[in-house]
Amino acid sequence: MNTTRRTVLKSATASGVLAGLIAAGALRPTQVLAAEWNKAAFDAHDMPGALKGIGAGATADSKDLILRLPDIAENGAVVPVDVVSTIPNTSSIWILVEKNPSPLSASFDFANGALPEVSARLKMGQTSMVKAVAKADGKFYTAQKEVKVTVGGCGG
């Protein structure tokens, strides 16, 4: 565990030391936190590309992966989403919006007692399928639901 890292981060935030390190290239921002930001997956412009980016080659739909979303979004700028996995040993969850310019919205790895579930708010530019992917024991499971968007959320 990283109490030390956290202490460093906190004191650095106050003193600006860390910013100096980042500027000097000694410490890239993403390295402060654990895993790398998955550029290939987040930059992918379509669903297959994003799924490939996260390593989910073969997936299977699962009713044990619950995706709660409105049928119609009140406002595409803020679409509430809950994902809950009851698949044993779920270690990670991804949320993707098929028709967004970059479909991958977020990924979460769970450890140390965190239940494999998350709630978040998404931007949706248009009516689209929203997909949740869960990883358990090395296998990928999916659930999806269409959300109708009448007021788009990407144009500001």
Next chain:
Amino acid sequence: MADPMKIRAQLKGDVAEVRVLMAHPMETGQRKDAAGNTVPPHFIQSMTVDVGGKKVVDGHVGTSVSRNPVFGFKVKGAKVGDKVVVSWVDNKGDKRTDEGAVA
């Protein structure tokens, strides 16, 4: 400097419901300002949640998470008084760490 987060962690049974509000523009890089100029992307990329000194969530985020993001998590085995620490870093290297406690 980034504005503080708001962290709430409520114990229900032995599960702590952690909710985090983050102040961040989450610019997609596609929006145009009033003058018609494209606003460059500016968004949180990574976040971690620690409860009781252990990292429980390691998250990564793209541009399609809403402005001023809201996240909710559940952590089993937490106790009242456990410290909750949330950190984020964005694509420009701006960052923020805030603390709360399980209530």
Next chain:
Amino acid sequence: MKPSLVGALCAVAVMGAAFAQTPRKTVAKPAPQSPPVAEAKDAATLEFEKFRAEMEDSNPAELFEMKGAEQWKTKRGPKNVALAESCDLGQGVGKVEGAYVRMPRYFADADAVMDAERRIVWCMVEKQGFKFDDIAKRPFANETFTPDITNLVTYVAGKSRNMKIDVPLKEPKVREAYEIGKEIAAYRAGPYDFSCNTCHGTDGKRIRMQNLPNLSTAKGAMSGVQGWPGYRMTGGVMLTHQWRMGDCFRQQRFPQPKYASDAIAYLLTYMIGNANGQVYKGPGIKR
């Protein structure tokens, strides 16, 4: 359009002119139509409401509330004074609890009826030494900027969460503000002949899909109060009642009301006064 702003005599002169035209053959007036169907809640509205509680429970408005709390306590402005040690919102200096639901009210020190935002601006000017014109230059939030006053109003509003609206309408000055506000709401003018009441004077109407509260009823007035100040999902900005009133006048095709003016304070006295006795749930979230 002839300027006939004040008094009945002026209006009579205009009236005379209107009547001086030669009448023409009237075209047959078709029978009145059956009323529209759309009173019942549509599927979309029901779907939005399912997620309302969740949206309100985790509302980014809290971020602005938190910032406002900090600014309320901090010594600021040319006079380096904190609002917490100088500003009386009607409940005593520095006392914030319950202040929001008891405004607009009459403040003798300012000799004016003031809504919450106007009162805080007054304190910023009189106690902290800020210039009114500087605040009024950019009074509302946009996608890249949130004025301090918005944070402060949101904080003060949050301190009246779950309290009953209690505008002191028995005070004569407040009563007068209410009556004038009622007249402002009814006043039709401009290219489209609109008043506030054109849209907000009847139950069960909507513009496009947007429901329109009837501000003359207790229930309708409350829905004009509930959720303000509000975090607006479009653009992700925090906006106040002052902004809301101004934007209504924009859509009414009127000129712009001045920031923190009598006109807005009186209109708010009318609307919030009509909501008296109902429970305010704090800063909200808006489409």
Next chain:
Amino acid sequence: MTKKIFLAAAMAASYLIALPAAADGDYRAKAIAVLKKDFQPRGQASLDRLAEDGLQAVCNRTGNKPPEYMVKQLEADQLADVKYPADGKLMGDWKSGEKLAQSGRGFTWSDDPGLPVGGNCYNCHQISPKETSFGTIGPTLYQFLKLRGTQPDIQKYVYSKIYNSKAYNACSDMPRFGHIGALKEQQIKDLVALLLDPESPVNK
């Protein structure tokens, strides 16, 4: 001017003089003074918009319910103001009408005064069944031809109603689109077609 009209005007005058003191106290006058003091021009929205014209003045003073004898005269006066097309044709193209009906822009301080003004129709009316986002301040206009098409002079009525709604309902909520110059002759024709053309989705 006939004697009858003169009489009506005189009666209206006395009515208006009597009314404010009786019903409004002086709050109305105070409200107008406050509006005058507390508004500023912005964009195309100049301060003269705060002034009432004759019709607005009557509606404002009577709670939008003028006495019957005044209503008749007001409506006749508003109808007299309608200018009909020189070619006598009142029907245009319903497709253009539909586009116009969709647009809600125009006349606000944030609208560019150089751009064309919309009809604002869907803000308040159900029209084509394809548009499900419609307002309910005004009556539904769906199936207009079927419901209203048998009325005599229906084209003329619709044209006049859009041109000046107050010709048929003195204190109608609806703007006077032709009277204020918001919609031009061809645009009003296109809206007439939207409601009355058998090919329009309104009548399908």
